[in-house]
């Protein structure tokens with residue numbers, strides 16, 4: 358999508374083009390195809406020589422998902438093979454699950470679901486390399502709902518890195534369980550423990566939790582693990598980068614032998630691999646697409662504007678009604694607060710979210726953002742993982758993300774649920790190397806914001822004379 362193409366020379370029409378990106382509808386099939394070329398990071402099974410071109414889209418029933426470890430022939434052709442063109446009917450799901458899928462409008466399994474539902478339903482351990490937005494919550498949520506019965510004792514755990522994700526995952530699984538009597542609970546820190554304890558005493562079948570608070574409940578005896586037979590580690594790489602991996606390891610070591618273990622992660626750093634080889638039993642490995650991410654169709658641009666010009670550009674964009682909801686990322690909590698204040702001073706209603714806010718405040722802001730009551734949310738990277746708000750049409754990286762991974766996580770907050778989206782990233786004078794790394798990672802050039810070209814180029818630096 359050339360929304361930033363130079364041929365739209367009038368500034369207004371460029372802005373308009375950027376703002377219009379969300380108006381195109383995309384089918385699920387299209388959404389789950391990678392936009393990467395295979396040139397930059399060839400992986401096993403990738404085809405070379407497609408530089409600069411998008412790969413041909415394949416139907417969902419024959420996705421680009423590839424097992425990353427060799428499967429025994431019997432499995433490759435047997436029950437683990439992806440069912441051909443039968444939608445969810447191929448998985449013998451119970452009527453309440455099928456009914457929920459119908460209500461949710463899930464007609465066809467996404468590639469990660471098509472690949473992982475059968476092995477999970479069979480009780481196999483699994484490593485799923487999939488990004489948020491790939492439908493991975495339902496990939497483990499459907500089998501959980503199918504296999505659990507209401508007993509009022511914790512039988513399954515889903516461990517996630519952030520509180521926001523705990524709430525979201527609970528809501529997603531609750532939607533799948535709406536025609537069952539299963540009881541779910543989100544358990545996370547920063548929230549009154551006694552309220553969670555009371556809810557747990559009332560009888561909960563599935564707990565979605567951050568690692569630290571789960572450990573607190575286990576120590577306190579309010580969560581007992583002896584009935585647990587499935588555990589899901591969601592966003593394992595993020596748990597590693599947030600320093601939770603030792604806690605996760607501790608929880609895994611407490612689980613009854615034979616517990617089914619499912620690990621989902623966008624990337625598989627060495628430490629996560631080690632954890633998997635220590636705790637998972639002959640896991641089936643599934644990876645969606647040749648690269649780790651599946652990026653929906655997002656128009657991506659960058660600007661080198663600085664200071665007031667940067668703020669002017671952001672305000673101009675946000676004032677356009679085509680921006681349904683926008684997520685703006687800043688590097689630090691202080692910068693989030695300052696930008697939120699400055700936007701408000703300029704008449705733009707914005708809310709801030711970062712880890713210094715109380716949990717009650719964070720939850721309230723996210724709730725309002727999800728409902729659409731907050732249009733502009735300014736955030737640190739706390740909001741870059743897993744958050745699924747369909748109406749986010751624009752992501753603005755007010756501060757450039759620290760690395761290409763973080764860039765992918767941030768822009769993945771738009772272009773969700775089959776919509777397209779737009780992302781604008783501000784690049785500082787010393788961040789051009791980072792821009793190159795991002796472009797390499799996403800397999801395309803980011804369009805330069807056209808108005809930048811009107812800015813005079815900075816005068817060349819005077820060369821230092823060498824001392825003789």
Ligand code: AMP
Pocket residue numbers: 385462463464465466467470488489490491492493494495743745774
């Ligand atoms: P996730 O990757 O789990 O965050 O899911 C991303 C989005 O995809 C969520 O809004 C889900 O409701 C949606 N989704 C998951 N599975 C399907 C499916 N089979 N068909 C349509 N939408 C889906």
